[in-house]
Amino acid sequence: MIPELGHFALIVALLLALTQSILPLVGARRGNLTLMSVARPAAQGQFVFVALAFACLAWSFLTNDFTVENVARNSFSQLPEVYRFTATWGSHEGSMLMWVMILGFWTTAVSVFSRHLPDDMVARVIGIMGLISVGFLAFLLTTSNPFERLVPAPMDGRDMNPLLQDWGMIIHPPMLYMGYVGFAVAFAFAIAALLSGKLDAAWARWSRPWTTVAWAFLTLGIVLGAWWAYRELGWGGWWFWDPTENASFMPWLAGTALIHSLAVTEKRGAFKAWTVLLALIAFSLSLLGTFLVRSGVLSSVHAFATDPARGSFILGFLAVVIGGSLILYAWRAPRMITGGAFTWFSREALLLANNVILLAAMGSVLLGTLYPLFMDAMGMGKISVGPPYFNAVFVPVMAPVLFLVGVGPLARWKEASLPDLFARLKWALAVAVVTGLLLPFTLDGFNPWATLGFALAAWILLTVLVGFRERMQHGTRLTQLPRAFWGMQLAHLGLAWGIAGITVVANYQLERNVRMNVGDYTELAGYTFTFQGATEYNGPNYRAAKGTVEVTRDGRKIATLHPEKRIYNASGMPMTEAAIHPSFFRDLYVALGEPLDDQARTWAVRVFYKPFIDWLWIGALFLVVGGFLAASDRRYRIALKKLAIPAGAASQGA
Amino acid sequence: MKRWLPVIVFFVLVGFFAKGLFLNPREVPSPFIGKPAPAFTLPLVGNEAQTFSPADMKGKVWILNVWAPWCVSCRQEHPVLMALAQSGAVPIVGLNWKDKDREAAQLLAQHGSPYVAVPDDLSGKVGIDYGVTGTPESYVIDKEGIVRMKHIGPIDPDVWKNKIEPKLKELGA
Numbered sequence: 001m002i003p004e005l006g007h008f009a010l011i012v013a014l015l016l017a018l019t020q021s022i023l024p025l026v027g028a029r030r031g032n033l034t035l036m037s038v039a040r041p042a043a044q045g046q047f048v049f050v051a052l053a054f055a056c057l058a059w060s061f062l063t064n065d066f067t068v069e070n071v072a073r074n075s076f077s078q079l080p081e082v083y084r085f086t087a088t089w090g091s092h093e094g095s096m097l098m099w100v101m102i103l104g105f106w107t108t109a110v111s112v113f114s115r116h117l118p119d120d121m122v123a124r125v126i127g128i129m130g131l132i133s134v135g136f137l138a139f140l141l142t143t144s145n146p147f148e149r150l151v152p153a154p155m156d157g158r159d160m161n162p163l164l165q166d167w168g169m170i171i172h173p174p175m176l177y178m179g180y181v182g183f184a185v186a187f188a189f190a191i192a193a194l195l196s197g198k199l200d201a202a203w204a205r206w207s208r209p210w211t212t213v214a215w216a217f218l219t220l221g222i223v224l225g226a227w228w229a230y231r232e233l234g235w236g237g238w239w240f241w242d243p244t245e246n247a248s249f250m251p252w253l254a255g256t257a258l259i260h261s262l263a264v265t266e267k268r269g270a271f272k273a274w275t276v277l278l279a280l281i282a283f284s285l286s287l288l289g290t291f292l293v294r295s296g297v298l299s300s301v302h303a304f305a306t307d308p309a310r311g312s313f314i315l316g317f318l319a320v321v322i323g324g325s326l327i328l329y330a331w332r333a334p335r336m337i338t339g340g341a342f343t344w345f346s347r348e349a350l351l352l353a354n355n356v357i358l359l360a361a362m363g364s365v366l367l368g369t370l371y372p373l374f375m376d377a378m379g380m381g382k383i384s385v386g387p388p389y390f391n392a393v394f395v396p397v398m399a400p401v402l403f404l405v406g407v408g409p410l411a412r413w414k415e416a417s418l419p420d421l422f423a424r425l426k427w428a429l430a431v432a433v434v435t436g437l438l439l440p441f442t443l444d445g446f447n448p449w450a451t452l453g454f455a456l457a458a459w460i461l462l463t464v465l466v467g468f469r470e471r472m473q474h475g476t477r478l479t480q481l482p483r484a485f486w487g488m489q490l491a492h493l494g495l496a497w498g499i500a501g502i503t504v505v506a507n508y509q510l511e512r513n514v515r516m517n518v519g520d521y522t523e524l525a526g527y528t529f530t531f532q533g534a535t536e537y538n539g540p541n542y543r544a545a546k547g548t549v550e551v552t553r554d555g556r557k558i559a560t561l562h563p564e565k566r567i568y569n570a571s572g573m574p575m576t577e578a579a580i581h582p583s584f585f586r587d588l589y590v591a592l593g594e595p596l597d598d599q600a601r602t603w604a605v606r607v608f609y610k611p612f613i614d615w616l617w618i619g620a621l622f623l624v625v626g627g628f629l630a631a632s633d634r635r636y637r638i639a640l641k642k643l644a645i646p647a648g649a650a651s652q653g654a
Numbered sequence: 655m656k657r658w659l660p661v662i663v664f665f666v667l668v669g670f671f672a673k674g675l676f677l678n679p680r681e682v683p684s685p686f687i688g689k690p691a692p693a694f695t696l697p698l699v700g701n702e703a704q705t706f707s708p709a710d711m712k713g714k715v716w717i718l719n720v721w722a723p724w725c726v727s728c729r730q731e732h733p734v735l736m737a738l739a740q741s742g743a744v745p746i747v748g749l750n751w752k753d754k755d756r757e758a759a760q761l762l763a764q765h766g767s768p769y770v771a772v773p774d775d776l777s778g779k780v781g782i783d784y785g786v787t788g789t790p791e792s793y794v795i796d797k798e799g800i801v802r803m804k805h806i807g808p809i810d811p812d813v814w815k816n817k818i819e820p821k822l823k824e825l826g827a
Contacts, residue, residue, distance in 0.1 A: 315675065319668050323664060323665060326660045326661040329657065373674045570724065
């Protein structure tokens with residue numbers, strides 16, 4: 001009964017989404033206030049019904065209702081309760097349902113926080129977001145119904161993928177989707193502006209906080225994914241350039257370009273067409289990511305069930321949404337009046353350079369991700385593109401952007417002076433270069449990659465400090481600086497912090513694969529790891545061998561680590577649970593490989609010394625906090641109040 | 655013209671994606687195609703005194719279907735195999751892979767067995783020799799004991815009609 005209720009709620013949600021898109025869009029076109037006013041309640045109602053459907057699915061999982069095919073495939077009676085709940089979005093169907101629910105959440109947020117916007121703008125934005133909901137709800141109902149019954153019901157479920165049975169996986173997808181789907185708001189604002197022809201600084205000011213919040217969520221989601229991979233895959237890595245990772249990274253790069261380009265459009269009225277295009281691209285890449293992951297056109301460790309019917313549906317939807325919006329752009333873009341002239345050396349020009357490079361980086365990731373597909377489609381064989389390509393291409397492309405991070409915020413708008421800028425930054429530059437050159441010698445001798453990384457990290461850190469000092473020269477106190485400034489500086493600082501961490505861990509990590517019997521020890525980076533054997537135990541839905549490794553340094557005990565090797569009961573899938581002893585300057589990481597004898601006394605053990613890896617997570621958190629801080633700047637609310645235009649006057653622009 | 659560039663690039667991509675939908679990146683060409691099927695001798699499920707070896711099938715075109723009682727896709731495939739067995743199209747041998755809970759005999763008794771023999775690969779070693787990546791997987795083996803085709807995933811009527819049946823005809827089953 002509950003699953004049928006959920007199914008019914010989805011159908012109601014689809015009808016409401018149709019109402020939410022058609023009536024307000026028609027109303028905005030005709031200047032009909034009654035039709036436009038449907039937008040808010042319809043959007044909120046749609047969200048309520050999608051959330052109800054989601055609750056029904058969660059209920060089916062929590063109560064082990066194996067008559068529901070989705071539950072039977074992705075859950076298991078012995079699965080702990082918390083994972084039975086998170087299994088709700090562990091499957092293809094469930095995660096798409098979550099996608100739609102988060103879209104509904106964002107739409108509802110727009111409907112609540114848009115009181116100061118012109119009515120026709122609100123109607124268009126909510127209407128366009130409604131069209132996206134229509135597409136995804138139709139996709140769910142026609143090809144991926146999460147409430148499909150299974151007759152006869154199996155005795156037990158097939159279990160959730162053991163890789164996903166981790167608390168990092170509980171919050172990773174919702175955060176990632178908050179980011180992906182959040183770009184729908186910027187997308188809808190861009191389309192609404194193209195439709196109405198009113199593309200001005202006010203438009204940029206409205207889009208900006210939404211985009212920044214979505215970007216911060218996406219950052220958090222990606223980092224949680226990396227952190228999960230680090231702890232759960234047992235290979236000690238945190239980024240594998242897997243197609244699914246790339247699918248989330250490409251919108252992030254485009255989104256990063258977008259938040260910077262929006263700043264120029266808001267402050268100077270320049271790059272309007274470019275900013276609109278970026279807003280379209282950022283969300284298009286989110287949709288593309290969804291397509292790549294769901295359709296199975298690329299093979300990936302994360303890919304869900306492959307099904308051409310689903311792939312065809314999403315591809316058709318993609319063609320309509322992205323193709324349609326790009327055609328609208330090509331048709332309407334020439335009408336945009338470019339404002340705010342600037343010279344080749346100015347903050348505008350530097351931000352444009354940042355944008356171009358970020359998009360080039362995105363393009364190189366896109367090319368590497370899709371290359372196997374191109375080759376296969378043209379009958380030129382099966383290949384795979386791995387980390388060597390991405391590292392070789394991506395790092396050099398990104399280095400100039402990181403250099404610009406130091407210059408951009410200090411350059412003047414309109415026209416900057418190179419000698420002036422050099423005078424302000426010469427010390428920062430000198431210290432950064434010297435740090436980069438000398439620091440590797442204190443560690444391991446000359447290393448060009450470490451030099452580049454350290455120099456860039458030091459450069460960003462120092463220029464951030466210069467930025468603070470210049471702002472405070474005229475007696476301004478730290479607490480008086482606007483949140484937008486704090487947000488930017490914290491995010492840039494986080495970048496410096498993260499780069500330092502990545503540089504150290506990539507160049508100076510140590511790793512040892514050893515065969516260990518009970519009592520054997522191995523030494524790594526001054527630490528002694530002693531294997532004290534492995535014991536068997538039964539988890540709720542798995543059997544495990546739990547190793548004990550004692551770590552000492554100079555005879556002093558540092559930690560006792562318990563890496564595990566689990567075999568999950570329902571799927572028979574083996575899983576590695578690495579044991580990590582974290583600290584500010586290094587992680588000690590131990591993973592159990594395979595037992596090497598019948599009594600399970602001798603094991604293959606992987607031991608890693610990961611210096612500064614936690615700096616990466618800390619730096620990423622700064623990026624996220626910086627994003628939220630910038631989006632909460634008071635001036636958005638104040639500015640919106642001032643800009644509110646009477647509805648009658650606004651609707652004539654259509 | 656410049657502003658139409660994104661549209662053009664996008665639709666070229668769509669073209670590739672449309673093509674890509676009907677390709678399978680996982681269809682890894684098996685190194686065993688055209689090679690003799692790896693030999694093994696395993697006891698039969700339900701009758702441990704008897705054994706099975708691929709050599710027993712010499713002179714016949716047959717299918718080695720790797721399955722397991724714990725595998726849900728195999729249950730999905732089961733009715734299709736039953737129909738094939740009843741039609742007498744091809745003998746199917748069901749390699750019972752890693753059946754740690756010893757459920758195969760009971761399961762086949764309950765739901766019927768489409769197999770002429772069910773060798774019991776408890777340790778999973780034979781599966782490894784064949785390069786099994788997951789259940790179900792099926793190998794078409796010819797009269798000389800050469801592997802001619804590998805199919806990953808359940809056999810459904812579509813796969814049977816378009817992929818396996820033509821191959822069997824070609825091999826003179």
